[in-house]
Amino acid sequence: MTGEIEVRISAQYEAMRVRRLAAILGASLIMGGCFMLYLIMDLTFLPQEIHSESHNKWAQLEDRLNQLEDDLRRHHDTVGQLKHSIKDMVGEGLRQESISPNKTTSSPRMALLSCGLQVSTPPHTDVQLLELYKQLKFDNLDGGAWKQGWNIEYSQHSWNPHKKLRVFVVPHSHNDPGWIKTYEDYYHSQTRNILNNMIKKLREDDRRKFIWAETSFLALWWDEISQEEKAQAKQLFANGNMEVLCSLLSRLFANSNMGVLCSLLSRLFANGNMEVLCSLSGRLLANSIMEVLCYLSGRLLANGQLEVVMGGWVMNDEANTDYYSILTQMIEGHQWLQNNMDYTPRSSWSIDPFGESPSMAFLVKRMGLENLVIQRVHYSVKKMLARSKNLEFLWRQTWDGSGSTDLLTHMMPFYSYDVPHTCGPDPKVCCQFDFRRLPGYGMACPWRTPPQVITEHNVAHRAEMLLDQYRKKAQLYRTNVVLAPLGDDFRYDQASEWDAQFNNYQRIFDYLNTNPTLNVEAQFGTLSDFFTAVREEVSPEQFPTLSGDFFTYADRDDHYWSGYYTSRPFYKRLDRVLMEYLRSAEIVFGLAWSSRPNFASWLLAPETGFTKLLSDARRSLSLFQHHDGVTGTARDYVVEDYAKKLHDAIRGSQHIIQQSVYALLTRNMDLPDSEFTYFDLDDVRKHHYSIPEKTVLAFGADMEAHTVVLFNSLTWQRKELVTVRVSTAYVKTSPVFLRSGSVADSHYDIMFIGEVPPLGLATYRIHAVHPGDKHIWRLLKFPARPGKERSGAYLFLPDGQAVMLTLDRPLVMVVEGPLLSQVRVLLPEVQHYITLYNTPGVDSLGLEVNNIVDITDHNNYEFIMRISTNIQNNEDFFTDLNNMQIICQHAILLLKIICQHAVLVLQMIRRKHFTKLPLQANYYPLPGAVFIEDDETRLTVLTAQPLGVAALKPGQVEIMQDRRLNQDDGRGLGQGVLDNRPTPTSFRIILESKTSKCQVC
Ligand SMILES: [Zn+2]
Secondary structure (H helix, E strand, O other): OOOEEEEEEOOOOOEEEEEOOOOOOOOOOOOOOEEEEEEOOOOOOOOEOOEOOOOOOOOOHHHHHHHHHHHHHHHHHHHHHHHHHHHHHHHHOOOOOOOOOOOOOOOOOOHHHHOOOOOOOOOOOOEEHHHHHHHOOOOOOOOOOOOOOOOOOOOHHHOEOOEOEEEEEEEEEEOOOOOOOOHHHHHHHHHHHHHHHHHHHHHOOOOOOEEEOOHHHHHHHHOOOOHHHHHHHHHHEOOOOHHHHHHHHHHHHOOOOHHHHHHHHHHHHOOOOHHHHHHHHHHHHOOOOHHHHHHHHHHHHOOOOEEEOOOOOOOEOOOOOOHHHHHHHHHHHHHHHHHHHOOOOOEEEEOOOOOEOHHHHHHHHHOOOOEEEEOOOOHHHHHHHHHOOOOEEEEEOOOOOOOOOOEEEEEOOOOOOOHHHOOOOOHHHHHHHOHHHOOOOOOOOOOOOOOOOOOOOOHHHHHHHHHHHHHHHHOOOOOOEEEEEEEEEOOOOOHHHHHHHHHHHHHHHHHHHOOHHHOEEEEEOOHHHHHHHHHHHOOHHHOOEEEOOEOOOEOOOOOEOOHHHOOOHHHHHHHHHHHHHHHHHHHHHHHHHHHOHHHHHHHHOHHHOHHHHHHHHHHHHHHHOEOOOOOOOOOHHHHHHHHHHHHHHHHHHHHHHHHHHHHHHOOOOOOOOOOOOOEEEOOEOOOOOOOOEOOEEOOEOOEOEEEEEEEEOOOOOEEEEEEEEEOOOOOOOEEEEOOOOOEEEEEEEEEEEEEEOOOOEEEEEEEOOOOOOOOEEEEEOOOOOOOOOOEOOOOEOOOOOOOOOOOOOOEEEEEEOOOEEEEEEEOOOEEEEEEEEOOOOHHHOOEEEEEEEOOOOOOOEEEEEEEEOOOOOOOEEEEEEEEEEEEOOOEEOOOOOOOOOOOOEEEEEEEEOOOOOOHHHHOEEEOOEEEEEOOOEEEEEEEOOOEEEEOOOOOEEEEEEEEEEOOOOOOOOOOOEOOOOOEEEEEEEEEEEOOHHHOOO
């Protein structure tokens, strides 16, 4: 229980002793929305007593742990109270709720709190990814035409008139909301044409189909098109509006079992299959109104030519994203579809994110989607799954013992989602069926055999050539249903491409379908058409189950896409900052609305602009979740554009927060001024590239006191250290160091322990006092150790192990005080702060590490922080996925915010360092947390921003801090990464003794 562990933290060899720190993984660092607002208008509050601590040593851990358990227990109670409050509000309409700071009660101890982190065995599945990795040789043999696979063979007799091969050619256009161009530039130059042509060209022939993924572009387009075009677009969707239909039917039939009929109709309509519906309905209802019914249904449900897949605002990155932002962007997209098109997506489509996370499978299933397609998976994993016909599987969560999270998932087998790699295994053949590459269209096949226009003379030969590819592709799956996507990035922007693709394919389909000896049925389809056919042939329960994730992605050779876990870390941090602000703004705005009825309609009124600010902030955060946004893989000016949007959204959220807090606290009954700044927030960001600065509170003869309001956006009581910057030393202060290493003489940091109730506000008053306090601080010198490599925005391609940095006289300062002890190391590349808090709250558990990394003076430089311990973790370590937190057994935080027996758990996934893989393959995403452990000790690092992480040697964890890369890495970006900025990063390192209840499987 009392093991002493020596920890060497990153840039110095300082041995720091930490005794028995049992950790409880609070979400405070992850979503630490405790914002400070400075009052600049005098309000009439009763100031609370400022707390002080008399001891400056770390000897009160037991007390603090007990305190923490109490706090968490109160959190549980608060959630219970919230549930009742919301029930009451729903039941009785709006009413005023108090937000009293001390509203806590006691309850029995929670059983699970004795263990900070529990790890369970993954459920038994047919495929477990970590086990698969252990078996794989990763030998990268040349497979011939299908380079990363093998020569596929099949028997002609596999199909007959009763068992035909069914082929669904699914036309699609992948539109990035920002990459080489900005979101708006893409829309104006390309996407607008694609969508306009879509309406026109689909209406020309109802056999044509099309799928669309990014709702953000639909929203821009919708604002421009006429009412008539909107009506046409709606008709192309299978919008599944069963409620309207069923209500109409009820009136028509006014009898019998509408429930059964509606359920049947729901299933049948999804694919627009009116014929089957009419025949079935005919049997069911056997009366004369069928014609009316079919006419009505056709009008209402349209023909299913167009399907929105996934339906998020963007197709989000899956490595760096936090689940809160994923939910935000999915809700934003789905709400838009619901509000404007009365449409609900059924299938998900994740073809370009650089690695696939099971969190997405979990979330989209909970959102009601039934199917998923994924593409960017390590080529060796694809080959192994293809060999065993496991490319279609039920993706199961690692904590799910019952299979309730299973999602039917189709993995594309080949190199890419472009046409050469989707019809079958031979890209040279498939490329000839991308009719955009016909001579004269300005695009060629790299395999040097161009497509041919399909004519009466060549159709037999060409169709059979293509059928051969479809048949080979079918050998990799368990059904006789082939998915053949037909599209690429920003395709179908010209009307001529629609004609070229659709007309030539239709000629091929007509030939195939009218030759019974071929035993094939080929057609254009939507994604749901394909999945409906798959489900007709094999019931979902018969598919193999799979658990685990698909990181780290490699598309060829040793080209591992682990660089983007860290690229542009400044903006990765900004992403999390906005996420915290937006969440807080929504909560405090909601509190103001529900607690102050006299302000409620004013808060929502268009004139105040608050709802627009919130909506814009949600959309800016959503846009950045795009797989070229938070990944840091867009062009410099596109990154600027994202950053400006994030910055505007932060300011907008700050405005909402200060206005809402004022509305909550003022005793004045007059409507506030919606443009006035009642509070300054303690986080000033002048530009989108600025490091945040603290507001300095000026004290003088005419200003002897300031009021500070703290807001806690979390659902538990918080008692943490609060730092306020002031202009006078005549308060309890700590010196402020300037970047040069000198000590500022015009401002000081005052620290106190703030206590804020769950989802509440606390007010403190700071008075100027007479001098008397002493500071003890001294200077020391340490050496440091980061590394240097080469690569590009996507890829991490190091020459070898990281090398230690040689240092020239670093400036080291040590500050010791009653509330914190801090070591500050100033190096050319990093300002490195390590802080140990002496407070009763979560912030006192472990060390806080803050860096400001600046590598702008270097070329081809990748900078890491390495933590070395004597923990015997062998090759194993654990990282989280999407910061996702699970409460209870079946619900997640935001979907089911209210939950009995709430226990927060981070979803952690076991990783293994494989020496058979290159260094860059052993880097993984670090969205929230990483830990290593042995029988006695666990070391956890929580991060406030997503970065790349590895555990390359026993006892070590290394986190990449920033990357500066002079060259492109050949994945289409066409530039290096040279727009680095001084970047703040923040971590908490927790060391704990393991108890018997915390045993890992
Ligand atoms: Zn993309």
